[in-house]
Amino acid sequence: MMQLTTLANGLRVASRPMASVETVAVGLYAPTGSRYESSRCNGIAHLFEHMVFKGAGGRSARQLSEVIEDVGGDLNASTDRELTAFYASLLAPDLALGVRLLSDLIRRPHFELQHLDLEKKVVLQELAEARDTASDIVFDNLQEAAFPNQPLGRPVLGSEEPLEAIRIADLQDWLRTQYSPASFLLVAAGKLEHHALVDLAEEQFADMVPCDISIADPAEFIGGSRFEPRKGDQVHIALAMPAPAWGAPDAYASQLFADVVGGGSSSRLFQQLREEQGLAYSVSAGTQNFADCGMMWAYVAAHRGNAGRVHQEIERVLVETAMGLEQRDLERARALAKAGMMMSLESCWGQASYLATRLLRDGRLVEPHEIVEGLDRVTLDDVRDVGARMLAGPRALSSVGARLALAA
Helix, strand or coil: CCEEEECCCCCEEEEEECCCCCEEEEEEEECCCHHHCCCCCCCHHHHHHHHHCCEECCEEHHHHHHHHHCCCCEEEEEECCCCEEEEEEEEHHHHHHHHHHHHHHHHCECCCHHHHHHHHHHHHHHHHHHHHCHHHHHHHHHHHHHCCCCHHHCCCCCCHHHHHHCCHHHHHHHHHHHCCCCCCEEEEEECCCHHHHHHHHHHHHCCCCCCCCCCCCCCCCCCEEEEECCCCCEEEEEEEEEECCCCCCCHHHHHHHHHHHHCCCCCHHHHHHHHHCCCEEEEEEEEEECCCCEEEEEEEEEEHHHHHHHHHHHHHHHHHHHHHCCHHHHHHHHHHHHHHHHHHCCCHHHHHHHHHHHHHHHCCCCCHHHHHHHHHHCCHHHHHHHHHHHHCCCCEEEEECCCCCCCC
């Protein structure tokens, strides 16, 4: 059973005991990311994640690695546009160590200038690697095309000039304005007792003083196109349109529409482009639901010479799906969505991530059966209607390897 306790300073502590395992996953999750950055500091959320591992709580980067690996555990982090997470996986008796290390990362980072200069080089290498990967850069460019000149459209990794300009003071400001105890939470799943996790949270975070945090600017899907030349035989194409925000009444319907379009090997886009026409190997579609807006996307990697045809086929399949989606399509997508969620919840990390996402996005504990019931309530007309509304909106188009243009 999921359990939730709120400390006096607002920090929420959530857990999901799992009697059948011998391990535990524990994480600190904050509702922040690249969307909260200024243009001057684009990339600071991700750089901050790197920097706390360079030294925290009196331990060097090497000592942080050694102390967690001495007990066979793992310590890591991730940054996205609206979510940053720091997490550890350990054997159950070492939960206290995991919580203490997470506290050190957020509350006692060293932030030394020599480490900042070094880690900027590392992040720039990561950025270069991502840019060399066409299937990565096509989605960064798609995000920029969908949300031009907006924080939500900027790349999570940042770009060279802003990264080079980030100072120690900027990292300290980021910590002060993004990590208030009332905004982030401690979650754990696995072999644990909730009261013990609360005691550890009290020990590490009870004296943390609440502060005001920055608010993200509203976002609007504008649309447009981005083209990047690249040598080689492959072209990567991603097309997007506006979708509902997280928690919107038609959010589940939009997810199911995207799954029918390109959510698996039985999806319409996969069957048309790969199985029937042999135009592509990689085919997919999905939705991204942000706090106040959303984006549905479709992606195909194909031969450069077929770029125009593939673009037309994507548009055709989208329109035909909205007009001719059948009940069996909906039931298959619904089954895949349910199974995907339930399978992810069989791991400690799946449970911890689920807890954090639901608490940060919905503001409360949401039992998995509520998600299943929400999916079950979606009707065929709901999916057709949301598909038609998304298709009626503007388009964002990104291509790497071939120049394409949005339809007039």
